[in-house]
Amino acid sequence: MKIRQSRSDFRQRVRASLADENLRISLQNLGRRMDKDRQQRWAETQDINALRRQAQAVRLDGLRHLPELLETLEAKVLARGGHVYWAEDAIAANEYILDVAHQHNVQRIVKSKSMTSEEIGLNRALQDAGLEVLETDLGEYILQLAGQPPTHIVAPAVHLRISDIARLFHEKLGMPETYDIELLTAAARSRLRRQFLRAEMGITGANFAVAETGTLAMITNEGNGRFVNSLPPLHVAIVGVEKVIRSLEDLLLLLQLLPRSATGQTLTSYVSLYNGPARPDDPDGPGEFHLVLLDNGRSRLLADGYGEILTCIRCGACMNACPVYQAIGGEAYGWVYPGPMGSVLTPLLQTEKASELPFASTLCGACRDACPVMIDLPRLLLRLRSQASEAQRLTLERLGFHLWANVATDPGHFHRAQKWGHIASLLLGLGKALRRAPWPLSRWTQMRYFPSVAQESFSHYWVRRQQNGREQSTGNPEGTSSEN
Numbered sequence: 001m002k003i004r005q006s007r008s009d010f011r012q013r014v015r016a017s018l019a020d021e022n023l024r025i026s027l028q029n030l031g032r033r034m035d036k037d038r039q040q041r042w043a044e045t046q047d048i049n050a051l052r053r054q055a056q057a058v059r060l061d062g063l064r065h066l067p068e069l070l071e072t073l074e075a076k077v078l079a080r081g082g083h084v085y086w087a088e089d090a091i092a093a094n095e096y097i098l099d100v101a102h103q104h105n106v107q108r109i110v111k112s113k114s115m116t117s118e119e120i121g122l123n124r125a126l127q128d129a130g131l132e133v134l135e136t137d138l139g140e141y142i143l144q145l146a147g148q149p150p151t152h153i154v155a156p157a158v159h160l161r162i163s164d165i166a167r168l169f170h171e172k173l174g175m176p177e178t179y180d181i182e183l184l185t186a187a188a189r190s191r192l193r194r195q196f197l198r199a200e201m202g203i204t205g206a207n208f209a210v211a212e213t214g215t216l217a218m219i220t221n222e223g224n225g226r227f228v229n230s231l232p233p234l235h236v237a238i239v240g241v242e243k244v245i246r247s248l249e250d251l252l253l254l255l256q257l258l259p260r261s262a263t264g265q266t267l268t269s270y271v272s273l274y275n276g277p278a279r280p281d282d283p284d285g286p287g288e289f290h291l292v293l294l295d296n297g298r299s300r301l302l303a304d305g306y307g308e309i310l311t312c313i314r315c316g317a318c319m320n321a322c323p324v325y326q327a328i329g330g331e332a333y334g335w336v337y338p339g340p341m342g343s344v345l346t347p348l349l350q351t352e353k354a355s356e357l358p359f360a361s362t363l364c365g366a367c368r369d370a371c372p373v374m375i376d377l378p379r380l381l382l383r384l385r386s387q388a389s390e391a392q393r394l395t396l397e398r399l400g401f402h403l404w405a406n407v408a409t410d411p412g413h414f415h416r417a418q419k420w421g422h423i424a425s426l427l428l429g430l431g432k433a434l435r436r437a438p439w440p441l442s443r444w445t446q447m448r449y450f451p452s453v454a455q456e457s458f459s460h461y462w463v464r465r466q467q468n469g470r471e472q473s474t475g476n477p478e479g480t481s482s483e484n
């Protein structure tokens with residue numbers, strides 16, 4: 001699936017999001033609440049930072065031994081009667097899943113929430129082939145009815161108000177318009193339950209894939225994922241290759257951190273572990289199971305030294321802590337992965353069209369502090385920025401920074417520039433700050449003032465202050481310095 005933005009698209013999306021007051025209020029409310037809940041859970045957890053370091057080590061270990069762990073995972077799944085397909089990219093993954101559907105004359109598919117399937121545009125590929133695909137996570141179901149993309153990786157429909165959902169259900173499901181959340185949820189549930197029984201194929205993702213046992217782990221709060229992977233006769237799981245971990249012990253460790261960081265819960269309502277097709281003595285479960293291991297640029301990213309971002313466990317905590325995400329929301333990022341992790345991952349997976357995303361950050365470091373696996377997102381963003389600016393031809397901005405570097409690295413140049421800058425500020429009558437500059441500096445002063453240049457540089461002030469202090473301590477009653 002190709003990213004939906006160009007440079008100007010990105011700016012237009014940002015402007016549209018900034019103009020949407022309701023979106024901003026919803027995002028800020030959600031972000032504050034989830035971030036506060038995360039902090040509370042972390043504070044209650046004994047030596048949370050030791051736990052985070054262990055989780056980071058587990059994820060890095062998985063990446064370091066990726067080929068071997070993936071082969072172990074494959075062998076385990078095959079041994080249990082499952083099928084494994086290694087998909088190099090989105091096209092290969094979609095074609096394989098479509099082939100499986102055609103082989104089994106599938107018409108109706110139910111899906112649980114899966115960012116990986118969003119990444120490859122799976123719904124569109126299946127629907128274009130005439131298949132009926134139904135999202136069963138409540139947030140995703142609402143978005144599917146509304147024809148909208150997700151805004152947040154954990155709370156996909158957060159931008160919609162109860163009144164929006166009431167109207168949507170009235171229009172699409174024909175129910176009386178109501179703001180009663182229980183009634184709305186019950187309406188969705190009764191429709192979804194019927195579809196689980198009719199579907200011939202279920203598609204899920206997985207939070208983790210355990211190599212040593214061939215187990216896929218899925219954590220949810222609604223339980224719909226369990227219907228998806230156990231009621232239809234055919235189950236397909238699509239999993240990014242980076243989700244593989246070594247052992248069930250590693251899984252237990254990560255399960256302590258993921259819900260605490262994502263929703264502020266000590267554990268989600270459902271933790272489902274599944275191991276392929278139903279065995280003869282199992283009371284239920286799919287007769288056939290396919291695991292699609294998706295690369296889609298991940299190996300390249302690993303080879304380029306950006307593997308750290310692949311340790312992400314998709315908790316969304318960085319979004320809840322990010323002031324930029326909370327102002328512009330998920331759609332502005334133009335693809336499935338929003339917020340700080342999306343600003344790193346999207347340009348790496350969709351190299352050609354997302355070069356502005358690494359600049360959509362204040363680099364305040366809140367995302368790094370909130371990340372349960374300690375991904376140094378600001379450092380990765382800076383590296384991507386540096387690569388983006390190196391790739392640029394000479395621009396006014398580069399020229400400006402080049403001049404600035406010349407001035408700032410030479411004390412003589414710096415003091416002269418400071419002196420002349422101050423005189424220019426006086427001549428232009430700027431007062432304390434320039435509030436509106438002509439183009440191209442107008443892009444700066446749209447959002448902030450440009451301070452006028454001070455009469456004295458800090459280094460001069462500091463030297464003078466030190467000298468005054470020394471003279472006072474040696475009894476010089478005038479307190480004069482050589483500069484005065």
Ligand code: SF4
Nearest residue numbers: 312313315316318371
């Ligand atoms: S980068 Fe860290 S905080 Fe952000 S979603 Fe991934 S694991 Fe969570």
